[in-house]
Amino acid sequence: MIVRISSEGQYRLADSDAAGVEELRGKALEIVDSGNEDGFADAFAALLDYVRTHGELLGDDELEGSDVILPPADFSFEEAGREFTGEGLIPD
Amino acid sequence: MAGLTGRMSTVVKAKVSKLLDRAEDPAETLDYSYQKQVEQLQNVKKGIADVVTAKKRLQMQETTLQQSVVKLDTQARQAVSAGQEDLARQALERKNVAQTELQGLDTQVSELEAQQQKLTDSEQKLRAKIEAFRTKKEVIKAQYSAAEAQVKISEAATGVGEQMADVGLAMQRAVDKTENMKARADAVSELEAAGTFDDITALGSGEDDIDRQLKALSSTSAVDDDLAKMKAEIGAGAGDGGAAPAAGEIAAAPSEPAPAEAAPTPPVEGGQS
Numbered sequence: 001m002i003v004r005i006s007s008e009g010q011y012r013l014a015d016s017d018a019a020g021v022e023e024l025r026g027k028a029l030e031i032v033d034s035g036n037e038d039g040f041a042d043a044f045a046a047l048l049d050y051v052r053t054h055g056e057l058l059g060d061d062e063l064e065g066s067d068v069i070l071p072p073a074d075f076s077f078e079e080a081g082r083e084f085t086g087e088g089l090i091p092d
Numbered sequence: 093m094a095g096l097t098g099r100m101s102t103v104v105k106a107k108v109s110k111l112l113d114r115a116e117d118p119a120e121t122l123d124y125s126y127q128k129q130v131e132q133l134q135n136v137k138k139g140i141a142d143v144v145t146a147k148k149r150l151q152m153q154e155t156t157l158q159q160s161v162v163k164l165d166t167q168a169r170q171a172v173s174a175g176q177e178d179l180a181r182q183a184l185e186r187k188n189v190a191q192t193e194l195q196g197l198d199t200q201v202s203e204l205e206a207q208q209q210k211l212t213d214s215e216q217k218l219r220a221k222i223e224a225f226r227t228k229k230e231v232i233k234a235q236y237s238a239a240e241a242q243v244k245i246s247e248a249a250t251g252v253g254e255q256m257a258d259v260g261l262a263m264q265r266a267v268d269k270t271e272n273m274k275a276r277a278d279a280v281s282e283l284e285a286a287g288t289f290d291d292i293t294a295l296g297s298g299e300d301d302i303d304r305q306l307k308a309l310s311s312t313s314a315v316d317d318d319l320a321k322m323k324a325e326i327g328a329g330a331g332d333g334g335a336a337p338a339a340g341e342i343a344a345a346p347s348e349p350a351p352a353e354a355a356p357t358p359p360v361e362g363g364q365s
Binding site for chain 1: 217
């Protein structure tokens, strides 16, 4: 499975790691939903670290779509609470 | 809540599939995609240039404010020496505002610096992906049947498309930050235009509107502390008893070098406000 960390790159993880990613993602989301910032930074960092340590960074010449896209490492709690607006650089 | 990951994936996939629906003929889709990718790369470059411009503007303001801080500090010292406490207080209030603004600008400049670095990294990565796409598209055109090509194009375009969406996100965050900073820079400019950091001796002696606003803006206790410290330093040097020198805080006296073991003068009652 391919996981992208925004502003960082894509990682190739074993399919068996999916559960681990899902669990940590669930924890981070729970904190966001609670509206209480305590523990968010740690939970989010743990999620990204899991991807980095279990995954292998994809080369720049590999063109693959990601199964999961995670926000950038400096993503703030406030940003997590807001939804991304869709205006990116992909031409409509 | 979809914010943390779901929506990002959805937006990216929607955009990529929109891109692929554009043309019927796979070869045409490939060329069109590539052409669009190169165009977007130019936009990224423009975005980086905007961040650099915003950063430069803030840095210029920082320099101006630093000069104002030095100037106002000197003026406050002169005013204390001349026994003009009101004038000294005015200068210190202005200095206080300038320093607060400086701290804010400093943080923002570092943030912009980080954004710029990130955008530059993303741009390089995007450039590499586009180059890989260019190579791949020629292979696809040459080797695959129309049906197979459609699948291959989809894979390749998704890879590049995601990278673009990623750069797009980074750009958007940078633009948002830049907007906030523009607001801050504008506020500083307004203070400047209002004469906040001007030479206080050039102003009339009476308290004007600027002074009243400044008093509200600057922290009174910080100004009081500064003033007391200055009076202690200058009072110690002048030795006219106009201010209470604080023991251990006696600065090098400009006019009358005090003997190292000189006992500090006992504080004069009411000498410090």
